[in-house]
Amino acid sequence: MSLTPPTVFIVDDDASICRSLARLVRQAGLDGRTYPSAEAFLEAHPAPPSRPACLVVDLQMPGLSGLELQQRLLESHSSCPVVFISGNGDIPSTVRAMRQGAVTFLTKPFDNDDLLRAIGEGLEKHRATLAAGQQVSSIRERMKTLTERELEVMSWVITGALNKQVAAELNVVEKTVKVHRARVLEKMQAQSVAELVRLCALVGFAAAEPS
Template sequence: MTGACGPKPIPKAAPFSDLRCPWRSLVNGTPEAPEQIIYIVDDDEALRDSLVWLLESNRYRVAQFASAEAFLEAYHADMAGCIVLDVRMPGMSGLELYECLRERHATLPVVFITGHGDVPMAVSVLKKGAVDFIEKPFSDRDMLKLIEQCLATERESRSRVRQDAVVARRLDLLTQREMEVLELIIAGRLNKQIADDLGISIKTVEVHRARVMEKMEANSLAELVQSVMTCEAARGRFVD
């Protein structure tokens, strides 16, 4: 399964803005956030219908799938929301689907629906990153509480990734020399030290530094460093 589910490798020379950015559509230069949808994946039609009614009655958007394979075929990286996933299903199980999604670096939070005998199994996936599990039979209140928890988690994660995408696009605007200056700034080097390291004048360092600040839209050195160091796409280059 690993071969079929695994992501394609990203070339080392890929621009920062190409690295695991889930949203490609842009509005005024900012990634457009997709709408949150609750994806129900369960082979039990009656349970799916019941959950759809509950969630739509509470003004959630819902999509349902009768099998893990059907969801996997429809899955794409732009999806936002959460997954309500049955542990046991014919064919690909919920656990197998979850592992496959992890291999694809999916960020959708998952709530597992379990029977009594599946609780130890569900606990094991919590350690791998699933948000929670809910045991059948469950109350509407408990399900709605878990759903809202999942959506809040996903919104927070999406906000971080969106900011990463903005910073990554700004990094792509830097010239090679500006990137070298930025690396030395991140390393804590002073202008004179940067000039010595690169074999250029202090005045030239100041010019490059000003351009870096402008392109990165940073109002202070602290803001510049923080924006770069919190950008996942940039950590591999700027963090040893």
């Protein structure tokens, strides 16, 4: 297990706030990194983080605003959670931020414990999202090992069809279906048809439709 702590990206044009927040998150055992602008953050991190992370972003900054940064992240399919901080947050901005998936919106001056709680919530959310993404990638890799016939059989198996029904649909003998079915379960690392159905659903694999 890696001992690398989760990362908290702090984006604020106020250098003193960056320093104080970085000190706060580091004291909490996290890796605090600071950026003076949204542009600086995007330049340093063109790709979404692949490890648990959370963004603490000032709402109003020169250049790209916090909301615009959040929108850029959404467009790049980043799942990194965002905690907004602002000295004068207005209701429309707060509503927009929350609708776009922000963890919370804190008005300066805020309680440090509230910020740490929000960061913790964001990190847990990101861990879960990353784990789900890794599971989907693993399922897709397993699916690549299936032959064309095995994929065909799997599309029928997940409908709940019996072996003899699958055999009739594919115009093969029932014994052949049994062999392919067993190989599919083995390659997909599924202990049951129910689990196979769940795995297929996670990656959007379509079930066959009776003719």
